[in-house]
Each structure stands twice: as C-alpha cells, then as structure tokens.
Amino acid sequence: xxxxxxxxxxxxxxxxxxxxxxxxxxAMLVPLATALVLGEWEPxxxxxxxxxxxxxxxxxxxxxxxxxxxxxxxxxxxxSALAWLFAALVGAVPLSLSGNYGSYLDAVFDAMSGxxxxxxxxxxxxxxxxxxxxxxxxxxxxxxxxxxxxAAISLAIALKGGAFSLYLAxxxxxxxxxxxxHTARFIWFVTAVWVSFGTLMLTVINWTSGMTLVRGALHGFxxxxxxxxxxxxxxxxxxxxxYHSPYLEFGLLVLMLAGTFNFxxxxxxxxxxxxxxxxNIEAKTLAANIxxxxxxxxxxxxxSAAFSTDPELWRKGVFxxxxxxxGTGHQTLYPGQWPSMGGAAIFGVVLAMAFGGMISxxxxxxxxxxxxxIISSVVLSVKQALSxxxxxxxxxxxxLAERFxxxxxxxxxxxxxxxxxxxxxxxxxxxxxxxxxxxxxxxxSVSAAANVGLSVGITGPAMPTxxxxxxxxxxxxxxxxxxxxxxxxxxxxxxxxxxxRKLA
Amino acid sequence: MRWLALIMSxxxxxxxxxxxxxxxxxxxVPLTKGALKPAQVVEIGLARDGVDVLVQGxxxxxxxxxxxxxxxxNVLGDGTAVGVVLEAVDARAIExxxxxxxxxxxxxxxxxxxxxxxxxxxxxxxxxxxxxxxxQGYSSPHAVHPLKLAFAALSAGLAMxxxxxxxxxxxxxYL
Numbered sequence: 001x002x003x004x005x006x007x008x009x010x011x012x013x014x015x016x017x018x019x020x021x022x023x024x025x026x027a028m029l030v031p032l033a034t035a036l037v038l039g040e041w042e043p044x045x046x047x048x049x050x051x052x053x054x055x056x057x058x059x060x061x062x063x064x065x066x067x068x069x070x071x072x073x074x075x076x077x078x079x080s081a082l083a084w085l086f087a088a089l090v091g092a093v094p095l096s097l098s099g100n101y102g103s104y105l106d107a108v109f110d111a112m113s114g115x116x117x118x119x120x121x122x123x124x125x126x127x128x129x130x131x132x133x134x135x136x137x138x139x140x141x142x143x144x145x146x147x148x149x150x151a152a153i154s155l156a157i158a159l160k161g162g163a164f165s166l167y168l169a170x171x172x173x174x175x176x177x178x179x180x181x182h183t184a185r186f187i188w189f190v191t192a193v194w195v196s197f198g199t200l201m202l203t204v205i206n207w208t209s210g211m212t213l214v215r216g217a218l219h220g221f222x223x224x225x226x227x228x229x230x231x232x233x234x235x236x237x238x239x240x241x242x243y244h245s246p247y248l249e250f251g252l253l254v255l256m257l258a259g260t261f262n263f264x265x266x267x268x269x270x271x272x273x274x275x276x277x278x279x280n281i282e283a284k285t286l287a288a289n290i291x292x293x294x295x296x297x298x299x300x301x302x303x304s305a306a307f308s309t310d311p312e313l314w315r316k317g318v319f320x321x322x323x324x325x326x327g328t329g330h331q332t333l334y335p336g337q338w339p340s341m342g343g344a345a346i347f348g349v350v351l352a353m354a355f356g357g358m359i360s361x362x363x364x365x366x367x368x369x370x371x372x373x374i375i376s377s378v379v380l381s382v383k384q385a386l387s388x389x390x391x392x393x394x395x396x397x398x399x400l401a402e403r404f405x406x407x408x409x410x411x412x413x414x415x416x417x418x419x420x421x422x423x424x425x426x427x428x429x430x431x432x433x434x435x436x437x438x439x440x441x442x443x444x445s446v447s448a449a450a451n452v453g454l455s456v457g458i459t460g461p462a463m464p465t466x467x468x469x470x471x472x473x474x475x476x477x478x479x480x481x482x483x484x485x486x487x488x489x490x491x492x493x494x495x496x497x498x499x500x501r502k503l504a
Numbered sequence: 505m506r507w508l509a510l511i512m513s514x515x516x517x518x519x520x521x522x523x524x525x526x527x528x529x530x531x532x533v534p535l536t537k538g539a540l541k542p543a544q545v546v547e548i549g550l551a552r553d554g555v556d557v558l559v560q561g562x563x564x565x566x567x568x569x570x571x572x573x574x575x576x577x578n579v580l581g582d583g584t585a586v587g588v589v590l591e592a593v594d595a596r597a598i599e600x601x602x603x604x605x606x607x608x609x610x611x612x613x614x615x616x617x618x619x620x621x622x623x624x625x626x627x628x629x630x631x632x633x634x635x636x637x638x639x640q641g642y643s644s645p646h647a648v649h650p651l652k653l654a655f656a657a658l659s660a661g662l663a664m665x666x667x668x669x670x671x672x673x674x675x676x677x678y679l
Contacts, residue, residue: 040604042646045656052659059666066673097652127564127580128644130604210568210575236565236578238585244568244576246625306553306619312626334628336550340619 004494005075011065013078018061020083020148024090025054030139031094035132043098043132050094057090078491081484083148084476088112091140098133100124102461105468112472114140115148116479117362119232119329119453120471122461126237131218134235138222142195144479145229145259145362146187190266191228198224198255205248223248227255230362232329232453241332249315252330253322260286260326260357262369264400279398282358285372286325289355293321296348297341306340317345320454324352327364329453338443338456350443353452354424364451364478366420369399370413377410419482423449427474434464448474533610533639536560543584545617549628553619559586559630560612562641564602567595571623579611579630588613589624590632600641610639 005013028051035044071079088111096107106122113120114137123129123137199221206216219235226233236242240252265283268276277283297317301307307316316333323330338346356365380395387393395405403409424446431441436458444458448471459471477485535541539560540548548555561579568576575595578585580602590613602608615632618624 040646042648042652045648045652049652049656049659052656052663055663056659056666059663059670063666063670063673066670066677124583127585127602128604128607130646208569210566212566215566236585237580237583238578238587241587241627242565242578242585244570244587244624244627244629249625307626309622309626312620312622315625316620332627334546334550336546337620337628340550 002490002494003074005078005491008065008069009072009075012069012071013075013082014061014064015066015068016071016079017082017086018058018064020058020079021054021061021086021090022058023148024087025051025058027139027143028054028094028136031132031136034135035130038131040130040132043094043130046094046097047132047136049097050090053093054090057086074487077484077487080149081480081488084112084115084144084479087115087140087144087148088472088476091115091136094136095133098130100126100129100133105465106461109468109472110137111140112475113453114138114231114233115144116451116475117141117145117229117231117327117364118448118451118475118479119226120448120455120459120475121233121453122459122463122468124461126235129235134218134222137233138225138231138235141229141231141233142191142225145225145231146191186267187263190263190270194228194255194258195221195224198228198251201251202248205245205251206243209243209245209248223252224255227252227328227330228259228362230256230259230326230328230357230364230451232323232331234330239332240330241334246311246315249319249332252328253319256322256326256328256330259328260361260363262358262360264360265358268400276400281372281376281397281399282367282369285375286358286368289352289368289371290321290325293325293348293352294318296351297321297345300342300345300348304340304342304345316341320349321352324349324452324454325355325365326357327353327362327450327452329447329455331454335455335457346439346443349454350446353446353450353454354420356450356452364449366417366450370416372397373405373409373413374417376405377413380405416481420449420478423474423477423482427470430470431458431467434467444471445474449478451475451478533560536612536638539612541581541584542579542586543582545586545630546584546628549586549617549619553617555617556614557617557630558612558614559588560610560638561585562602563598563600563608563611566601567592567598577611579613580608587624587627587629588615588632588635589629590635594632594635597635597637599637602641604646606643607641609637609641612636612638 028047032044032047032051035047088108091111092104092107095101095110096104100123101107101110102124109122199217202220202223203217206219207213211219222235225231234240234242240249262282265277265280294317298313301313301317307313319332354365355371356367357363359367359369376395376397380393383395384393396402397405424442427445427449428438428442431445432438440456440458443456447454539558542559542561545557545559548557559579561581563577564580564585565578570576570589573592574589575592577588577590577595577598579588598609600606600608613630613632614634615630617630619628620626621629
C-alpha cells in the first residue's frame, strides 16, 4: 500500500532540508573569503548575496519544525533527493549573478553538474571568470563528491535525528568504522590527504610551467578537486588541454584513479591490507574494464592516421578512458576531434562511461561491482546448466569479505543496471528527437546520467532548454542512483492524488 | 490553483535571464584582413592536417613552457581557444594575458595547424612561423552593481529577522 506523508513528516523533512541549505550558506563563505583576499569586490558581493539568501531559505525551512524531530527511513529518502535539488538551486544564485551565465537555469545546470560531480558546463567566457566563482564551481565538486549528507554529518550539523538513514539514502553504504560520524570523518580524512598531495604536485607542475605561484596553486587545487572527486570542471575553457603538459595529465590520471576507488579500499590500504585490492571483485572488474576499453582505443588508433604514436595513445587514449571510467570528464580533445579517434575508440569511451567506477566512491555510472556481480551470475547460471540436476552449485566472490552469489544480490545488481540503461537510452532518444546525431545524443546522455562530463559538443549555452532540463534530471538521478528520486516522484504524485472518502 | 501558481512562478524564475548582471560587452579589436578566428582554425584542423593559417585572437592566462625552449600561448576568440607554439622572444613581447581583470593582447599568428601534433602528444595546435601583436589589451574594471547592493542589504536584513524568529520559537518550544 502507498502511504502518504503526513503534515508532521513533511515538516520534519523541511527542517532537515533547511539545515542542509544553511550548510550551503556556510560553504559560500569560502569563495567569499577568496574574493576578499584577492580584491574581487563584485564577486564578493555575489557570495554575500548568495550566502544570506541561502541562510534565508534555510531558516524559513527550519521554521517548519523547530524541534529537530527523529526522522524515518522514508523521510530520509526524500530529504536526500531534495537536498541535491536545493543545493543546486541555492548554489546557482552567486553563479547567476556572475554575468557568466545566460539565465538562472544555466547557472542551475552548472551547479547541479558541479554538485553531482558531472562536469558538463554551459558557462560563458570562462577564461575571464573571477577566481572566487571558479573556487565555488570547484567547491561544489568537493561538497557533492563526498556527499552533501556526509559533509553535514562529518561537521556534526544538527542531523542527529536521522544521520544514519540519511547517510544510506544518499546512495552510500560504507561502514568503514562502526560509527557513521567516524565513517564520514574518515571519508573526509582520505579526501584531505589526496587533495593535499594532488594540490602540492600540480602546483609544482604549474609553477615550473610558467604560472605564478598563487595562480599555479589555485589551479592545482581546483584541478585536484575536479580529478579526485571525479568532477571534471576546469578553470579554463580548454579544460586540461589548456596546460599542454604530459606531467599534469599524468598527475590527473593518478588522482582520477584514486577518486574512483571505493573508500573501503582506501581504508584497507591505509590499514596496510594491500591484498584486498587484488582479491576484490570490484577492483578486478574495473581493471578488466579499463584494459578492454584501452584495448579498443589502441586498436582504433592503430588504424588511425591522426593518433599513431605511443605518447598519443597515452595522452589521448588512456587519459580519456580513465577519465570516462572514473566518471571525471577531464578532456584534452576538442569535441569535434572525437570522430578522428575512430569508431572503436569512441565505443570504448562510451562503454567506460556507462560502466563507471567503484561503489562507495565519488565515481558515477553503473559501477564495476554490479557489472562484476552480473558477470558472475551469468557464470553461475552456465555452471548450473552444465551440472547434474542434483548438484548444488554455488559461486563465491570477494568484496571486503568472502560472500556467495545469491538471487537477491543478483536482482539488485540487475535492477540498477536496468535503471541506468533505461536512462542512457531514453536520454539518447530524446537528444536525437531534438535533431542531434543519434550517436552523439547517446554519448552525451550517457555522460550526463553516469555523471562523467565528457562532451561531443551538444552541451553548451545554446543547447535547447528541454535538453538542459533533461540533463539536469539525468545528472541528479544518476548521482542518487535513482531510488531516492523515484521515491520523491511517488511522494509528489501521492500528494496530488485525491483521497477516497471512507464509507460510513 | 495554489500549486499551479507555484509551478508557474518557479518556471518564470528558472527561465529568467540574468542579463541585468551580464558582463558589459568590451571593445573588440577588428579582425585583420585574411585572418581567421580560433574556432575557424580548429574547424580547419579537424578537416585537414598541416594547413597554413593566419589566426587572430586574445592571449589568455599566461605563456607556458613548451619543449625546445619555446612557449605555449593559448589564443581565444568567440569562446574557443587554440594552443599556439611560438618562440620565447615572441611570448615575452606580450604585455597582457586575458583574465578576470584584464583583456589580453591581440595576436595575429601565421602558422601551421596540426590536427593531432605528433610532437605534442596529439594536441590540435598551431606552430607559429610569425607573430604580430596588434593590440596590447587593457584592464577591465568591474564596478559593483547597485542592484546587487540592494539585494545584499535586503537578504541580509531578512535573514537576520528570520534568525531572531527561529531562536525565539525554539526558546518558546523548550520553555
């Protein structure tokens, strides 16, 4: 039976949404400080307006129920879904004031793309954008990559009424440490270590390439966030191509791979258990997936007149496969250059985008864990078919612990696989209906729904409004792995459904 | 009816252009006769390799170190930038590089466009044979918009009012 939300439950949802929006206001103090330090007075005002407006919305929502009530699992699903929408709506305010966006919708597109770590962008004149605005664009990757709820939990922001169910509703299931607060803080600890390492590495590369120390450090920080959080924004319109540096591209490769790792694997490596990486079904599937996609690119390059040397295979082939597989979207190609890579290479990149990285990471897509389970279940079915009818055939897999393939696990993997596949295809069909080349429409749709950000040129300020809205929904649903968003749609539909009167 | 009004106002809000805050159009340096914009050069590079081109655009960011003692300068025009490899001495002559506070020098570069340069890891680039600077750029000050000041004052005042109200309601609830 479908159960409507009561007014009291809706008030609880509004309260916690308000808390999260208030957190967004606090986050805007970072670009505000950046603007003040660098003497960018107009952007400073943009963030003052953005922060106070976010505080206004947050407090108005919190007023719905000032008691901070306990929340149920179904409430947390809605809070999680709406938190990303509100984050994008509020986060877009300073961006829309920047003058670099054609409409508020365009700013919402970029904010949603930033928070969901997608990296697709409709920004205009990025090369003349203020540092403060670039700081905020990249900060949305950092907040969204770790998870808006995780960010709030780790800062112990008044979520005690339902921290754990909110954490699960955000599509996360890491239980690295017994306590959810400690787990959230561990996720931030891992991030801090990698971001510090990456920023230092890329700052040195940028500085030795001719940038000033301040500019090199800012670009280093932003590129590190965009790579480790598998986001893909860049501070320049050419993205990673601007730097023309093989060293920088190698650094980004390392960070993208680190970003696509399950936080549980980070914890195992931190504890010194390196064998887990070699036994884990997810790590093995991801390695196989990357190998297959790189193989496809290599075959394609071998027959290509344009990309025929080894450095080109690394810098254009492997780089884009890792960028796609990790869901990052850093690009060193012009959108129009994709066809010159060859059909097999493009197929390899689309496959890498569709499958995605590991679960419990910042990566998007179907996730290699589920792909590994589906392949294992096929192997199990074949084994069962070839065995005597009386035989009991079971298949073991390793993911943090030894487990058996069960119908429940397989069904869950197939459900997510189907939801992603439907989203990829339907987005492609709609893109084609707008008059775009079907293969390009599918590429862009997969890129949006898998939160990747690679583009063949469809995404841009001049894109039809309908497609902007479609990609916003795809990025949003893909990040939440559909379940929370479906729950939100059902709740809204139930709210509109007329209630039957009981007969006396 | 209330829901319809809410949806309608959301739609209007989403579609509202923010042209009030759009960056003011800056004076453009006229295109030199026979010169192409970077976007046109990229199109040529996609179609044919090794074509001799004359490209005009704004130098952005900074000059970056390239192999062989040369420099990379990214040249922008109409939203598309292309990487140009030029001599270090030519790069030193560029006074301004485009960023938030300034418009960069305008270069007219004659060179060869490479679809996927073997020397530079497959980048689509232009190897300059000659570089001419036709304008040294200018600083572009950003004045604070009075409407934004009004927004800031209004939203800050309302936020403080709501904060006071929230604190009061909490105090009354837990009394």
